[in-house]
Amino acid sequence: MIKLFVTDIDGCLAEPYEPYDLEGLGTLRRLADGAQGPPLSICSGRPYPYVEAMTQALDLTTPVLFEAGGGRFDPVAAQITWSPKLTDEMEAKLNTVQQWFLKECVPGTRMSLDHAKHTQTGVVSPETDEIRALRPRTEQFVAENAPGLHVFSTDVSVDVVPPGITKREGLAWLADHLSLGLEEIAYIGDADSDLEGLRAVGLSFAPPNATEAVRAQADHVPESAVIGGTLEAYRYCRAQNAT
16 A cells, blocks of 8 residues: 655756646646545755745645655644754765855856755756766865765756755654655655655656666666656555555
């Protein structure tokens, strides 16, 4: 029995820098609001303001995760809880990387600092080539100046994250908060940062727009991309729960 369906945002509910599929989001909202469930939640690397806005758009009442599990937001209590994995030492290292991004990486590019993040630091850009070139530079800088932090990237972002703040750990944190087992959770993700989370849950999905590694890891790959695939995955869970 799947008692919670968790979705990433980018690649699963919407594409970065692209218009929202408002009809698809509305359909997901109506399905999740039905008595058949399961309840819907979010686990995204996006910062709190973006995830909180998506929570409102989908009319969610179940707590959601932002910054890849760095924070948890309860939309009913309107309360944020920060991950206990974030230490003063890790915050100091994150600040070192952030200052490097601002002084050495962002000037003269289309990249910008993701200012809203607290438990990690990163940059975003609509230019994929800029992001691809920045990742190895970031890995080298982190290894030399902020060891222990982890570097993740997508087509539009590079993020530097403390150990223990991952989507897998976030999902476990959320499950514990809701008194659920990870085997009772379904999760859909599209990026390599989702891999550990997909391995941990009871039922995993990857839309066809996901990376090859993510598609290979998932239990099911829906036919449709982005929100269409998430709708297929959610309906699959409802059908499985009904049998």
